[in-house]
Amino acid sequence: MKFMNLSLTGKVIGLIILTTLIVGGAIFGSTFYFLSGEYNERAEEGIAATSGLAQANLDGLKEKLKVAAVSFSGRPDVVKAVEKKDTAYLQKIGKELTVNEGLDFMTIADQDGKVIARSHSDKTGDSVTNQINVKKALAGEASVGIEEGTVVKLSLRAGAPFKVDGRIVGTVTPGIDLTAANTFVDNIKKQFGVECTIFNQDERVSTTLEKDGKRLVGTKMDNPEVIETVLRNGKTFLNRNRIQGKDYNTAYRPIIGADGKVAGMFFVGKDRTALAKSMRGVIWAILISLLIVGFLMATAGWFLARSTVRPVFRTTDFLNRTAEEVTAAANQIAVSSQALAEGSSEQASSLEETSSSLEEMSSMTKQNAENANQAKAMMTQTRQIVEKVDSHMNQMAGAIAEITKTSEETGKIIKTIDEIAFQTNLLALNAAVEAARAGEAGAGFAVVANEVRNLALRAAEAARNTNDLIDNTIKAVKQGNELTSATREAFRENVEVAGKVAQLIDEIASASQEQAQGISQINRAVSEMDKVTQQTAANAEESASASEELTAQAEQMKASINDLAIVIGGSGQGRQPHAAGERSRGKTALRPKPSPARESRGKGRTKPALPAPKRPTPKQVIPLEDGDFKDF
């Protein structure tokens, strides 16, 4: 599980645990290092000091021994006894002294080095001149030193001469058996609380070390380094050593024999187990406290993270929805912008068509105007012609009127003649009547009357004929007149019509003019519309691109939200970017409990139980200061 895929809570807890671990580790490590170092140093120092002290103790013992030897050698009774070679007395005194002073043995020898008395045994008479102390004492020098012996392997002996009047009469060599009953080492142990061992060369001759309840006397030093340093080089070995399977802080001092050579080693050591135990205890305490703190902090962090994460998730949900809505809206905008752009382009194309049709219309209008003008001119011509015709007509009408008048007058005359004929007829009839009345006498008159009547009739007939002719003429003339009138009327109508036509043509011309103006206006308007349409198209394009940007931004936003969700909720909580319109309300599962913290508490303290590589990324992602947790 990659650290980055953890949820926020996980990260926080991980961070806390990590911090705890790091801090704890640091504390632990430093504590361990320094503490253990300190402890070690202290232990070493302590051992060194103890060793020094022990050495001092030994030295003190040496001095004590020497003093005892000297003082003993100064006791006159003893001197006398020595002179006398009073073994029993010397033995008694020696025993007393050893008991009093806490010595182990005392050997009193004479001036030749032969043993006069021993406090620890009855053996006398042997020579102890091989002992350096004795030698020195025989030389008149009080000394003290460690010597190897046969019975007592390693002992601290002092030697002092018995002097009588400046003459050496004997020696006394009190000694402490360094190996006997381990009193010395036990003392040291009791006094300093350290293990103590006295080595004769490399063999333990007196030790407080025990194994299975038995002292390790007789065992050998197994550390060659120690042997080298101390026995060969005669230097103090200060270090840790493993003795019988245990670690000790050890100090090995060379025991310089009375002969000046390294006779053995003086060891003090402190079992490190206690130290280790205390260190362990400290470290455990640190660890446990760290773990507790870590757990508490982790819990607090968990709560904090949860309290942070839930609202954040709500917010991210909301933002996601908003982003989706924005995307949807942006898509709608894009679609409608697209539609707008298409419509605009269509509009532009139709505007083009309109423009071209307007051009045609304009040209046609121009032509119309020209035609109208031509027609007007022709109308004027026509009018002139018509007027001419009219005048001619008028003239003709005048002539016809003349004819008519003349005819009418002629008719009148004819009428007169007719009347005369009629009257003559009447007269003739009257004459006939009178003639009839006259009877016989009027017969001739009747004939005359008849003839007159005939004449009258003829006249009437002629008049009638003439009348007929005149009537015909008049009729013809009337017809002609009518025709003329009709023609005139027609021409007048024509003139009227021509006038109307001229008016219409005028109107057409002016209308054409206006039309041309209107067309030019429309043209302008169309070009403006074209501009506007283009602008609209551009705007629609911009709108579409802006909406695309918006969509992209929304996508980015969603991606960021996704990232945030991932950051907060871990990779399991991250969501894929949804298609527009989809609503996903994935309620995030419960945050994983801080099990790693629990794990780490149960396992070893130094083993990082969290599968968390030490990456600084959580700190980067969640800029939480450690100080934020200080409240917890």
Place this chain on the structure above:
Amino acid sequence: METAIMDQAVRAATDREGKYLTFALAGEEYGIGILKVKEIIGLMAITSVPRTPDYVKGVINLRGKVIPVADLRLKFGMESMAYTDRTCIIVVEISGAERTILMGIVVDSVSEVLNIKAADIEDTPSFGSHLNTAFILGMAKISGAVKILLDIDRIFRTEELSSMP
């Protein structure tokens, strides 16, 4: 009695023979005996007299003489016609009970004087007992057409005696 009747008939027939003045009235030709005709004049101003029958148009002044004028159309119950320039007034002598009255009758037009033989004159056919055709002397057949010969006396006498409805 037969000879009386035949004489009467001959006399009648003979009486009817003679010259007649023919005139037109409402498209029909009528004739009046020439002896009855005094004068023929053209139309002149007629002074209308009130309280006279319709057909009596009025009176005219004929050379100092006042003569009543009647419209024969209206007398015959025909439609009155507007007077034309051919309309004439025939002054006739009507022999009344005691004296001879001059009367003018307005006719459409005067045609001619015809000498009609007795052979051309036919008696008036009877149109049923309802119609009184006494005033018609007879029918004259002249060149295919029939001219009605009027007895002017009877025309005006009848309504003198009787009150015209």
